[in-house]
Amino acid sequence: MGYRAVLETTQETVQDVALAAQRRLDEASTLLTYNRYHTAIYVGGLSAEMFLKTACFIVGGANLAAPTAALMTPLKHKNYTPPYKGDWEGGHGLWFWSQELLARRRGQGKRTPNRFMQVLAALYSDWFVSMRYRPGSATRDESAAFLYNVEWLANNHSILRR
Amino acid sequence: MPVRENLAHAAIPEEAELRRQIEAELQQPTNNPEPVIIIERPNPTTTHLFVIWSRFDGLEQIVRSRIILDAFGAVRGEHEASNVTVSMGLTPAEAGRMGIS
Numbered sequence: 001m002g003y004r005a006v007l008e009t010t011q012e013t014v015q016d017v018a019l020a021a022q023r024r025l026d027e028a029s030t031l032l033t034y035n036r037y038h039t040a041i042y043v044g045g046l047s048a049e050m051f052l053k054t055a056c057f058i059v060g061g062a063n064l065a066a067p068t069a070a071l072m073t074p075l076k077h078k079n080y081t082p083p084y085k086g087d088w089e090g091g092h093g094l095w096f097w098s099q100e101l102l103a104r105r106r107g108q109g110k111r112t113p114n115r116f117m118q119v120l121a122a123l124y125s126d127w128f129v130s131m132r133y134r135p136g137s138a139t140r141d142e143s144a145a146f147l148y149n150v151e152w153l154a155n156n157h158s159i160l161r162r
Numbered sequence: 163m164p165v166r167e168n169l170a171h172a173a174i175p176e177e178a179e180l181r182r183q184i185e186a187e188l189q190q191p192t193n194n195p196e197p198v199i200i201i202e203r204p205n206p207t208t209t210h211l212f213v214i215w216s217r218f219d220g221l222e223q224i225v226r227s228r229i230i231l232d233a234f235g236a237v238r239g240e241h242e243a244s245n246v247t248v249s250m251g252l253t254p255a256e257a258g259r260m261g262i263s
Binding site for chain 2: 066070080
């Protein structure tokens with residue numbers, strides 16, 4: 001049985017994605033240590049996506065055991081009108097997820113830290129999911145700054161999902 | 163072999179029937195033991211849908227979720243459906259494990 005088949009034997013849950021977010025961030029840090037700056041940004045961006053996504057799901061009412069398929073379907077449904085129509089990027093768009101999270105929190109009367117949008121603006125200016133197809137030319141400073149902002153999401157995840 | 167100009171979405175054979183039954187239950191709730199439809203509104207802008215049904219056994223969550231949301235949208239309208247953030251189909255055993263009843 002291949003590795004893919006092993007992973008696909010169970011359905012992905014919110015907890016899986018939350019754990020994966022932290023693991024991808026750890027792996028991105030390792031890539032930075034080993035001077036793989038472009039890939040560190042790429043993997044760090046995936047981590048950011050997952051932190052935003054899980055915060056959205058939990059603010060939207062899901063618990064950690066919820067299968068993510070049940071939470072993604074409403075966002076892909078024809079009836080759904082996103083707060084921000086651009087940057088879907090096949091479900092990976094950082095701006096999409098940040099706006100979705102803000103909209104859900106606002107709808108429940110919850111304030112979001114002011115720093116959140118500054119962090120997202122910085123992440124969005126350096127990452128897009130198709131950057132995996134580029135050889136890359138990021139510098140060490142760019143990569144380190146990017147991961148610093150992803151770490152802010154990780155450290156404030158408990159606040160963002162409350 | 164005919165040439166087609168569009169890609170048809172291959173629905174699960176029983177998908178339409180399951181959706182029709184959920185629509186019927188939403189329009190006119192019965193005393194039938196299943197499907198159990200739970201509509202939760204924790205706040206004015208958020209709706210959670212849970213359907214507990216033995217007939218979901220063997221169907222992937224993404225299919226169950228689609229069936230439920232399509233049925234809800236058909237009965238309650240686009241505006242209400244746009245507030246749904248959770249659309250989850252569970253068998254009775256799964257619901258028990260998740261503490262949903």
